[in-house]
Amino acid sequence: MRRLARIRLLPVYLCGFIFFLYFPILLLPLFSFNSGATVAFPLRGFTLNWYAQLLQNATMIDAAMNSLTVGLAVSLVTTTLAISASRAITRYRFPGKRPATGLIMAPLFLPEIIVAVAMLLILLQIGIQLSLGTVVLGQIIFCLPYAMSVLIAGFEGFDRSLEEASLDLGETSFGTFRRVTLPVVAPAILSSFLLCFTVSFDEFLLAFFLSGTRTTLPVYIWGQLRFASKLPEVMALGSLMMLLSITLLTIAEIARRRAEKRVTAQGGPHA
């Protein structure tokens, strides 16, 4: 029959897609619980040893703290900058608005390694010591587009008459921002914060080039890959990082949806 002769391409494509993209990631937690010292099949037995070793590893803990510090600093500064910029972009018409928006969003499309090398050269040229601070600086530029896309969406749905109503009821501009604008866009702000943190947390190139002697987690992992014996521990660390990223992104997405709902709930005067 003709039907049988037809090759069913879609299921094949789907299997290939899942196998090559997600299967390797699934191996991470699998081997992190495997008692064998080499990362290879067949699996030996179940163990939590690698996790225990990981938690006693002072270098790793140090790198994790660095990542946390950088992540918090980056998400805080980026979100603050992005709040001002996205509010200006959604709210006002001003000369140079399009190029300004373009400049802010451009890092999304720039080759990161080129930017990292260029920043390294310039920082060395000016004579600024490489530190976690320079990593923060670099990562802010790369996180800004993410924060902007979340916050612009948050501010765009914002009904201007809410702020006018607040002014009309006697509140000052600053009070209005604090009592109305911020709370209404709070879910979008939270979403932006978490997104920036996640992006910063597993960013490698800028951290590698700009951190000097301090290392962040991704840089630490890269360093450990030279030692075959460390591989199971890296697997354990990778599993934990993955779990954290998924958790944060889930919260960010929930917050984003709540923001959307708020905006649609305030918008419609319906009988």
Place this chain on the structure above:
Amino acid sequence: MPDRPMIEIAGVSRNFGTFRALDDINLTIAEGQFFSLLGPSGCGKTTLLRLLAGLDVPSAGTIRIDGEDCTEIRANARPTNMVFQSYAIFPHLNVAENVGYGLKRLRLGRAEEDRRVAEALEMVRLPDFGRRKGNELSGGQRQRVALARALVMRPKVLLLDEPLSALDKKLREEMQIELRSLQQSVGITFVLVTHDQYEALALSDRIAVMFAGRVAQVAEPMEIYQHPATRQVADFLGGMNFLSARIAGETGETLTVETDRLGTAVLRKPAGFTASGNRATVGIRPERLRVLWDDETAPHMLTGRIASRAYFGETTSLAVAIEGLDAPLSIVETNDYGADELKIGAEIRLAYDPEALVLVSDPAA
């Protein structure tokens, strides 16, 4: 207290770039009045309301509220409060927090604040809604919360921007009655922006009709409807048949006109009327023309043929072609008798009263 001015608008203009949204507006609104700004969308009525609220600043002119020059005073320092078209209910606050929003800054103390919020919710008949969230309310309820939130501030002037336009017809009519009785009980000056002529006629003490950034006429509802100053005003407030007439005589206040088919009448000149040549435009409302049945007669009659009809249940609208008139006359007939005899092509007789003719300024004539 009668006719003490609450709002005095003098020579107010507002330009947006090269667009002149308001052009030299002069209006006085008396204390305790229900005043409506009526006009089609884009006529500048909302712009004017926003100037009164202090949400925008005029390009020229002054606005005085209760004798005080408010032109440069910002919205948060004016004795006015506004009900927004979208109601602008704060989505992150519940009903009581919404209503109490403006009181927070007055530092009245918790007990007094709660008392005034409860009183305001009582006034708009939402006494048990304090804990509800804004998005759990229907359109009519949101509108009441917006009203309570403004009235709780005890403003000297309440500004309403198309507050009923988002409601369905039945609810809108209910709210119109409620709004009117609320205004009478609180005695505050209300300024309403609307594009709905029936709403303006039903609610207002006085109406300003606006077109293209200018005030075309300010008068009481009946005066505006019965004696529209211009063809535009007449047309905007319900239907009107316009006829061309010859000017046969003139005194200070009146004009004698001869129409082609509706006889001769002595008509009052509207304010600012200027005749161009010996022609003038007169109008007659469709409901002032009446179908004559069987052998009924009237002192003034016309004969014509029904060109089209539309049945509306309680009324039937007809267009009646009259020999010697360029356009058919529209008439509105109450369906109390023989509506099914009003068929297209049927010959009918109409009664009219020359007293019902009005003279209007017509720049095109």
